[in-house]
Amino acid sequence: MIAKSIIEDVLTAALQTGGDFAEVFAEDRFANTLSLRENKVEGSLSGRDFGIGIRVFKGFQSAYAYTTDGSKEGLLKAAYQAAAGIKGERNITASPLVQEKIVSAHSIATFPGEVEKQRKADVMRKAYEIAKNYHSSIQQVGIRYLDEEQHVLIANSEGKFVEDKRVRSRLSIQSIASDGNGMQSGYYGPGAHQGFEFMEGLDLSHYASEASRIAVTMLGADPCPSGKFPVIIDNEFGGVIFHEACGHGLEATSVAKGNSVFADQIGEKVASDVVTYIDDGTLANEWGSLAIDDEGEAARKNVLIENGILKGYLIDKLNGRRMGLPSTGSGRRQSYRFAPTSRMTNTYIANGKSTPAEIIANTEHGIYAKYMGGGQVNTTTGDYNFAVMEAYAVKDGKMGKPLRGATLIGNGPETLKLVDMVGNNLAHGAGMCGSLSGSLPVNVGQPMIRVSEMTVGGRKGEE
Structure with a gap:
């Protein structure tokens, strides 16, 4: 060239x-x-x-x-x-x-x-x-x-x-x-x-x-009720909540400047025991994968949270200097018009031991979010709200009627601690992620999970 x-x-x-x-x-x-x-x-x-x-x-x-x-x-x-x-x-x-x-x-x-x-x-x-x-x-x-x-x-x-x-x-x-x-x-x-x-x-x-x-x-869906419920979030693009509300907080872009709730937390318990959170740019032919990052470092598998314990961050070269830590192959940019910074690739919650059928059967009353829509997040605090594209009521361990207008509201680090069941059906969804170094292709992913309690926005008084 x-x-x-x-x-x-x-x-x-x-x-x-x-x-x-x-x-x-x-x-x-x-x-x-x-x-x-x-x-x-x-x-x-x-x-x-x-x-x-x-x-x-x-x-x-x-x-x-x-x-x-x-x-x-x-x-x-x-x-x-x-x-x-x-x-x-x-x-x-x-x-x-x-x-x-x-x-x-x-x-x-x-x-x-x-x-x-x-x-x-x-x-x-x-x-x-x-x-x-x-x-x-x-x-x-x-x-x-x-x-x-x-x-x-x-x-x-x-x-x-x-x-x-x-x-x-x-x-x-x-x-x-x-x-x-x-x-x-x-x-x-x-x-x-x-x-x-x-x-x-x-x-x-x-x-x-x-x-x-x-x-x-x-x-043909009914209006979603509002309140606090156990929420089941399905696999694939369901992982967008943790990408936005937690993943960005694990990037050195935020951590190096102390603008993350995860700063100085290595070795600390930051999630439920059943949560292992990974960023892996080496997954063959996935949307967010790379052979090398935009600083020339080999892409790799970075375990960020393991069984609830914070293990590491996503680090680029400049912020690695500030933190005294080596690059994790996470320096990315939209194009030559942007300087690189730490960014995610394919970020996901790893498989757990429960089956989707077990998760639903063990939920007495709650909401099942099958497909997530768009949302907003404060990356400094982890506070978020996300629309649900397709949702259902869950009652007595069984799927109920479809619900529309559901919004999930919460705080990423707090939600991580409330995940009490993780399924075994990991899948990834393709998306675009915007940050300081532009818009990039990324995968978000997870198996089906259950959060023991989330604030659900909908219609007051609906049951």
Whole structure:
């Protein structure tokens, strides 16, 4: 992508004002998006984004500059701009660059760039037909297709020189149902670190039907009661609550500055004994997986909480300096326009010993949240509220009527301590996560869990 000799000159220039570390991140990204509505392709956008980010450290100081000019002159100009943000006396010399070989678990069979748009549109139309014909109350179906190929090169003054190619594909399906009096929606958005083979292998009958089934089911649902109840949260995207309310609090971005309830808690009990919480970027072909992070460190499995005990954090290079701890392969960024910071990859609650049937049978009275929707969280305190896309009443250990309008309200660290049953049906759901270094593909996941008590927002007086 860029000659090694040029990068060495750029790193030397970036260190000229006394920095003690310099890094080059080069990116070349190709992306395609298609949208379909009323069985017609409404939009098709293809683009290429190329640029280089240059970062300099001195102690805990950091300066960052980026450019889309890949010439030696353009790169040196950006290096001088980054260097200008660092003032010091020492002039460190960059180590010779050594090419590192990447071993990736994420095999790609068919690169999206090799596939005609007609084949991509055919997948969308098939999903549309399945979703639209699910039930007569389905009034509208929207399908969105995404694929991207991202080539990155990362080099730094410590001698690192590594390249990687990342390929991701995703299909999003949204169905809207109406009975003339009201409207409800359902959504499913599977994604993977794979090429077009992911689309060809998708069980569209499941995903498209499920999006419509949710909408139709919620159309006939009763209003959810409000109060404090035991809440069963199903697997897969149910893990979004702990991603938002706890995962962000375990990132060094917050911990290093003391802006997390988990700061200085290593070795302390922070969750129920049945909770083990993991971030693993090495899971083969998962949506949030990586071979290397955006600082060139190998992705790895990080056990954050084990049987309720806090074991570690997600750490990037700069915040690792502040904490006196090594990187955990967690430095990520949306693109060259962002400096990296600590971020999640595939974060999940590990399997427990209970079966889903046992969890439901052992719940006398409560709420079952089958699919979660969007929400808000205060990452400093862990306070959250999340909408439930599909919910049911649970009474006498049996599933009851569907409920709409449910909202789960609580505090992430407190909720972790109230998890009293964990199922054995771990599954992951694809999503996008926004933070200081931009929007990134991540997986959230868990088996079915039960929280002994949660505040449920709904209609007062409903039983």
